[in-house]
Amino acid sequence: MPSSPFEVGEATAAAALAAPVLRRSAAADRARWLAAVADALDAAASELLPLAEAETHLDAARLAGELARTTRQLRFFGEVIRDGGYLEAAVDHARPDAAPPTPDLRRMLVPIGPVAVFSASNFPFAFSVAGGDTASALAAGSPVVVKGHSAHARLSQRTAELVHDALAAAGAPAGTFGHVTGREAGVALVTDRHIAAVGFTGSLAGGRALFDLAVGRPDPIPFYGELGSVNPVVITAEALRTRGEGLAAGLAGSFQLGAGQYCTKPGIVFVPRGGGFAERVARHLASASATLLSETITTGFRDGLDTLVSLPGMAVHGTPEREGIRPLVLATRIEHVLENPSAHLVECFGPVTVVVEYTSPDEVLAAIRAIGGSLTATLHGAPGEDLATIADELSMIAGRVLFDGWPTGVAVGWAQQHGGPWPSSTAPHTSVGASAIRRFLRPVAWQSAPDELLPPELREDNPLGIPRRVDGTLVLAAREGGA
Amino acid sequence: MPSSPFEVGEATAAAALAAPVLRRSAAADRARWLAAVADALDAAASELLPLAEAETHLDAARLAGELARTTRQLRFFGEVIRDGGYLEAAVDHARPDAAPPTPDLRRMLVPIGPVAVFSASNFPFAFSVAGGDTASALAAGSPVVVKGHSAHARLSQRTAELVHDALAAAGAPAGTFGHVTGREAGVALVTDRHIAAVGFTGSLAGGRALFDLAVGRPDPIPFYGELGSVNPVVITAEALRTRGEGLAAGLAGSFQLGAGQYCTKPGIVFVPRGGGFAERVARHLASASATLLSETITTGFRDGLDTLVSLPGMAVHGTPEREGIRPLVLATRIEHVLENPSAHLVECFGPVTVVVEYTSPDEVLAAIRAIGGSLTATLHGAPGEDLATIADELSMIAGRVLFDGWPTGVAVGWAQQHGGPWPSSTAPHTSVGASAIRRFLRPVAWQSAPDELLPPELREDNPLGIPRRVDGTLVLAAREGGA
Numbered sequence: 027m028p029s030s031p032f033e034v035g036e037a038t039a040a041a042a043l044a045a046p047v048l049r050r051s052a053a054a055d056r057a058r059w060l061a062a063v064a065d066a067l068d069a070a071a072s073e074l075l076p077l078a079e080a081e082t083h084l085d086a087a088r089l090a091g092e093l094a095r096t097t098r099q100l101r102f103f104g105e106v107i108r109d110g111g112y113l114e115a116a117v118d119h120a121r122p123d124a125a126p127p128t129p130d131l132r133r134m135l136v137p138i139g140p141v142a143v144f145s146a147s148n149f150p151f152a153f154s155v156a157g158g159d160t161a162s163a164l165a166a167g168s169p170v171v172v173k174g175h176s177a178h179a180r181l182s183q184r185t186a187e188l189v190h191d192a193l194a195a196a197g198a199p200a201g202t203f204g205h206v207t208g209r210e211a212g213v214a215l216v217t218d219r220h221i222a223a224v225g226f227t228g229s230l231a232g233g234r235a236l237f238d239l240a241v242g243r244p245d246p247i248p249f250y251g252e253l254g255s256v257n258p259v260v261i262t263a264e265a266l267r268t269r270g271e272g273l274a275a276g277l278a279g280s281f282q283l284g285a286g287q288y289c290t291k292p293g294i295v296f297v298p299r300g301g302g303f304a305e306r307v308a309r310h311l312a313s314a315s316a317t318l319l320s321e322t323i324t325t326g327f328r329d330g331l332d333t334l335v336s337l338p339g340m341a342v343h344g345t346p347e348r349e350g351i352r353p354l355v356l357a358t359r360i361e362h363v364l365e366n367p368s369a370h371l372v373e374c375f376g377p378v379t380v381v382v383e384y385t386s387p388d389e390v391l392a393a394i395r396a397i398g399g400s401l402t403a404t405l406h407g408a409p410g411e412d413l414a415t416i417a418d419e420l421s422m423i424a425g426r427v428l429f430d431g432w433p434t435g436v437a438v439g440w441a442q443q444h445g446g447p448w449p450s451s452t453a454p455h456t457s458v459g460a461s462a463i464r465r466f467l468r469p470v471a472w473q474s475a476p477d478e479l480l481p482p483e484l485r486e487d488n489p490l491g492i493p494r495r496v497d498g499t500l501v502l503a504a505r506e507g508g509a
Numbered sequence: 510m511p512s513s514p515f516e517v518g519e520a521t522a523a524a525a526l527a528a529p530v531l532r533r534s535a536a537a538d539r540a541r542w543l544a545a546v547a548d549a550l551d552a553a554a555s556e557l558l559p560l561a562e563a564e565t566h567l568d569a570a571r572l573a574g575e576l577a578r579t580t581r582q583l584r585f586f587g588e589v590i591r592d593g594g595y596l597e598a599a600v601d602h603a604r605p606d607a608a609p610p611t612p613d614l615r616r617m618l619v620p621i622g623p624v625a626v627f628s629a630s631n632f633p634f635a636f637s638v639a640g641g642d643t644a645s646a647l648a649a650g651s652p653v654v655v656k657g658h659s660a661h662a663r664l665s666q667r668t669a670e671l672v673h674d675a676l677a678a679a680g681a682p683a684g685t686f687g688h689v690t691g692r693e694a695g696v697a698l699v700t701d702r703h704i705a706a707v708g709f710t711g712s713l714a715g716g717r718a719l720f721d722l723a724v725g726r727p728d729p730i731p732f733y734g735e736l737g738s739v740n741p742v743v744i745t746a747e748a749l750r751t752r753g754e755g756l757a758a759g760l761a762g763s764f765q766l767g768a769g770q771y772c773t774k775p776g777i778v779f780v781p782r783g784g785g786f787a788e789r790v791a792r793h794l795a796s797a798s799a800t801l802l803s804e805t806i807t808t809g810f811r812d813g814l815d816t817l818v819s820l821p822g823m824a825v826h827g828t829p830e831r832e833g834i835r836p837l838v839l840a841t842r843i844e845h846v847l848e849n850p851s852a853h854l855v856e857c858f859g860p861v862t863v864v865v866e867y868t869s870p871d872e873v874l875a876a877i878r879a880i881g882g883s884l885t886a887t888l889h890g891a892p893g894e895d896l897a898t899i900a901d902e903l904s905m906i907a908g909r910v911l912f913d914g915w916p917t918g919v920a921v922g923w924a925q926q927h928g929g930p931w932p933s934s935t936a937p938h939t940s941v942g943a944s945a946i947r948r949f950l951r952p953v954a955w956q957s958a959p960d961e962l963l964p965p966e967l968r969e970d971n972p973l974g975i976p977r978r979v980d981g982t983l984v985l986a987a988r989e990g991g992a
Contacts, residue, residue: 046901050901091609109981114944116923118922118923118925128920128922131922131925132924133923133924133926237729238725241720241721241724241729242721245881246935414962421619421955422529425951425953426953427953427954427956427958429962431612431957435612437611437612439614440980441599441600441601441616441978442601443952443954448728448730454951455952468930468937469926469938470904470908471925471926472904473912473914478897479896479900479912495923498588500592500985502983
């Protein structure tokens with residue numbers, strides 16, 4: 027049942043009351059809370075996984091992997107905040123003899139305040155109630171109010187209960203975590219005066235509408251959205267010649283994963299003409315029909331497919347179904363893409379990919395430039411080829427550039443980047459990996475503060491032993507302590 | 510003469526052509542370019558300072574100091590990029606034995622692309638053509654197109670010529686720097702398809718209008734605006750008792766600096782009732798009338814003053830002038846502020862400050878909570894007082910919290926923060942200090958990239974010796990090299 031405006035207001039008011047408590051909490055305590063949530067979800071796997079399978083139609087193995095990833099992610103952010111480097115702590119000691127003299131200045135990041143998190147339809151664990159946005163916001167010390175996704179409402183509700191109870195049992199303040207449901211609740215969250223930032227994963231249309239609300243407030247707030255992406259792949263002549271069969275199988279596996287419902291799905295693949303690549307990919311098409319995550323996604327997929335199939339010169343490999351959803355490979359020539367790029371570069375969320383045959387690498391460069399921002403861009407080349415130009419071009423349009431791999435896996439780690447230029451993201455940040463925490467922090471400097479009024483992380487003796495930049499020099503804790 | 514749409518288009522197209530060249534440039538080269546600009550401006554001081562004095566009516570000593578600060582700032586950003594820590598470089602080596610296996614991932618920040626910079630009226634050097642936004646954007650490797658301010662048009666033009674020529678002589682690519690003028694040119698810049706981010710310092714109204722344009726684009730771009738701020742000051746009973754005279758003189762000096770035209774001007778000052786503090790401050794009022802920066806600012810100041818003076822219970826110390834602008838101290842009781850906070854908390858840009866008398870510290874906390882975001886917040890206390898609560902409260906509403914000082918000085922350094930919650934800023938970033946560079950960068954990760962296709966900063970042997978986070982551990986260059 028959708029949350030009422032009163033319930034939304036209750037959740038954000040509770041979050042606002044929790045915010046100053048969280049703000050003063052120790053990183054070690056927040057790491058403990060995150061671990062408690064992870065433990066609770068792991069312990070409830072046998073309850074959560076069947077719920078997820080029933081609601082999403084995603085397969086059991088994939089869901090079990092996703093849940094494991096989600097709890098690893100919660101623990102990982104505990105590691106990130108224990109390290110302390112994420113605070114970007116800097117200490118400039120006073121220089122009374124400088125011209126002009128400069129005061130003692132100490133800067134670090136502090137929690138931004140209550141965060142609204144929008145669950146994604148396609149990752150019921152990793153990008154939902156207890157997913158990356160929630161984990162990174164709680165790690166930052168910002169309370170979270172999640173708007174659950176209607177495509178897995180019961181799972182959301184049950185996950186929210188587990189998260190709430192685990193946090194309470196671990197000693198987190200009331201209001202640290204809230205959960206609301208319904209489209210109106212989402213709108214109310216983004217425009218709620220207590221909400222200081224938004225994390226969103228979803229469609230371009232839905233994300234843009236909420237982004238417009240967030241930046242249109244009397245007091246605009248940051249909106250961190252991961253939206254649509256076509257995730258181009260470029261295969262060189264030499265790569266096709268030497269390992270065409272493996273590439274066909276690899277692409278088939280990647281674009282059909284989760285019935286094609288990955289924001290990193292390879293949606294457009296540039297291959298040299300004449301290798302029969304589309305046909306080879308089509309040999310790996312799953313024969314069973316799939317059920318997509320929701321009616322909306324099913325309709326959107328059918329509409330997108332109709333548009334793509336009707337484009338001049340577009341060939342279809344595989345058997346479209348009237349009732350179910352069957353994976354398909356589309357194929358066209360690059361001239362058609364260059365004549366009308368925008369029509370070819372629409373994200374079609376489901377099990378389809380478009381193979382584009384080219385004759386010269388210059389055509390590929392031109393097509394890549396016509397593609398807007400993308401979460402990922404992939405290059406399959408071969409040793410000895412000159413790949414510098416195309417690799418550079420791909421890094422201009424994407425947040426992650428892959429070599430000899432497939433974009434659908436997104437490891438949670440320190441060096442991950444999930445977010446690229448518009449329309450793939452609304453802000454130059456990542457929603458996966460250690461740096462995701464930066465979205466839910468804001469900088470504060472203390473000038474000439476008595477040591478006892480500083481946050482521990484900025485006190486002269488660095489009691490928590492975090493890395494800091496001291497008078498312009500980056501100092502690891504052990505060194506700063508005199509080791 | 511205002512730039513034509515054609516001229517704006519020429520400047521942004523040139524910037525777009527320069528962008529890939531800048532993107533591949535070495536930090537050492539960009540540091541050299543910045544130093545060349547600094548040298549050129551220093552060498553032209555005897556030409557620039559009289560121009561600035563004539564156009565802004567700011568005094569010669571202040572302007573000479575500001576120019577020196579501006580050229581130091583340019584050189585400082587050279588230091589920031591030579592260090593390399595600003596890239597947030599991270600290397601996660603592949604872990605083929607992990608479950609699931611993870612690939613080699615390497616992440617760093619890259620230039621965001623051409624940046625539009627809006628000059629401020631009140632700092633004709635430090636926040637204008639060659640100011641902090643320009644310095645940090647060029648340091649990042651992002652080309653800049655500056656919109657000069659009409660309040661110092663000739664100085665802008667001449668500075669732009671010097672910057673352009675110095676960059677060209679130092680070997681920077683054509684299009685690295687452009688300069689346009691006129692209100693329409695500003696609007697055209699923010700909506701130009703080549704522009705990837707905006708840096709702005711100015712009024713709330715002007716900033717909000719441009720912010721709305723930037724986020725309303727078909728492809729929204731980040732808008733980094735420093736807007737208005739009232740910069741509250743809290744003086745405790747003990748501070749007033751032990752050093753009231755010094756505080757009165759200090760406040761008088763700070764709010765009259767540059768005829769009160771600082772975005773960090775202390776605009777509202779909470780003092781214990783009964784000390785006659787406003788009268789004591791008024792004894793330090795300058796007797797000469799001032800000329801403000803522009804007609805717009807003069808009108809805005811008069812209007813704001815009229816509003817404040819007409820508030821119930823507002824006393825005026827000093828002699829208002831019909832023709833010129835004379836510094837004034839206003840005084841009221843905190844009950845009036847608590848009854849109608851928004852009316853009292855409007856930024857009044859010019860030489861006026863509002864002294865608010867309180868009887869209990871709880872009233873001050875309530876008033877502070879009613880103040881929106883501010884660039885700075887200042888606390889004058891005394892040893893032995895319990896200041897933790899008020900200090901914490903101030904850090905919630907401001908970007909910089911000062912103790913026993915005045916906010917009008919903003920040192921350029923590693924730990925500086927100039928930017929606070931809305932309406933003082935549009936984004937959780939700083940426009941002064943080392944971190945200002947983050948605004949003009951975006952993250953990219955390379956997955957399983959051959960070493961030769963990586964940017965030098967991410968290659969396995971770390972040839973530039975920058976700090977990096979390697980497999981989760983922050984490593985200083987010397988250590989990573991095996992020292």
